[in-house]
Amino acid sequence: MSDWRGRTLGTREATYDETRAILYALSVGAPASALDLVFEKDLRVLPTFALTLAQWAPDELGPAGAFDMTTAVHGSQRLRVRKPLPSAGTVAMTARVGEVWDKGRAAVFEVVVESEYFDATWSIFAPGAGGFGGERGPSSRRRPSGDPDRTLTLRTSPNQAALYRLLGDRHHMHIDPEAAKAAGMPRPFMHGLCTLAAVTLPIAEAHEAHPAGLTELDGRFAAPVFPGDELTIETWEQDDAVLFEAAVEGRTVLSGGRAAFG
Structure with a gap:
């Protein structure tokens, strides 16, 4: 499994218009009163919309034979914004496998997508793919101590x-x-x-x-x-x-x- 670390998943361009960005805002719960999210005049694009543009990358890994697609699950997600997405346009992306962590009975594959607008990392938990002698990787962030604010x-x-x-x-x-x-x-x-x-x-x-x-x-x-x-x-x-x-x-x-x- 360590052979997958650093493997390129290729490049892709995604083109979208204002309608798609607005549909995204509505689909994640933006109200009609949030005009700068749902109205093309002065539209601001939610940064998490980028994750829909980059979904092709983790979808490439299973068919390539990294793990069993029927049992693998999306474990966690990371997004770092470099600059705001335009209201419409084309985004060029490159993707690769980052780290592959050995959790014993499972492996965690990190799929990294980079563009001029964002960096995003999918962590895919793959049962049955561990036990190859690799590092376990970092632990998940624990619940904060104390009462919530x-x-x-x-x-x-x-x-x-x-x-x-x-x-x-x-x-x-x-x-x-x-x-x-x-x-x-x-x-x-x-x-x-x-x-x-x-x-x-x-x-x-x-x-x-x-x-x-x-x-x-x-x-x-x-x-x-x-x-x-x-x-x-x-x-x-x-x-x-x-x-x-x-x-x-x-x-x-x-x-x-x-x-x-x-």
Whole structure:
């Protein structure tokens, strides 16, 4: 598995227009009143939209034979913003496999995508691919000690996964009940990246920031979220960032969260 470390996944250009950027904002929960996110006049693009443009890269790794696509899961996500995305345009990206960590019975593949606008890293947890004698890698960020500074609430929409999949991630388990059951879920569930992006909106508002001003984002996907679920988001202020965790009825769904705004 160490042979995968540093392997190039190629280059890609993604072209989008204002309609696509607006659809993205609506799909992650931006209200119609947030005119600079949903109206083409003076439009600001949410930085997490970049992750839809770069989704091709982690999707390349499974078919290339790195791991079993039927059992691998998206473990965590990192985003670093270099400069704001334009309201419409073409983004050139390069992708590679970063580190490959040996967790014993599983491996974690880091897929790194770089562009002039952002750097993004997908961590893919691949059962059965570990045990090759590599390093275990860093541990996940632990829940902050002490009581949270704020507790927020976010109600997801019953239609949210159906909207979000129009941005490119059309895995059937997010829309088709039979596909969801085959994946071990009782019904279609939210895309992890949709949930992660959605929580940045109330976090930004609570901390008097603009969601389009997001400069850094990290989060680990601890459990699935279903469309219509209500999330409880706990936040802790730390230096120039916000640490966060999210739960549904006491079950942690996002852990190790960190967001920074410019």
